[in-house]
Amino acid sequence: MTDYILLMHRDADPDVDDTGWDASFGMLHASGAFQGGSSIGDGICINKAGAPPPISAQLGGFIRIAAPDLAAAKALVIGNPVYEAGGTIEIRELPKD
Secondary structure, three states: OEEEEEEEEOOOOOOOOOOOHHHHHHHHHHHOOEEEEEEOOOOOOOOOOOOOOOOOOOEEEEEEEEEOOHHHHHHOOOOOHHHHOOOOEEEEEOOOO
């Protein structure tokens, strides 16, 4: 299994009902893929070498999952309220290094 992080962007249609979180998390738990997650609040960027860029304001939350491959990770996004509302889900592999 490979670990992935699903980064949910804040670009979903705000008028779409987002009550599907219980069903989405239920599916992830039932599949055994769910590894954790959280919403993402405000913060800062720091850089020892100079002026840091602003924080990435488009990120609203993350879910960590385990899946056999990228195609399986992509399939686990179906039903996610951000995705279903037309928002962006960024899927990134978490290498074991």
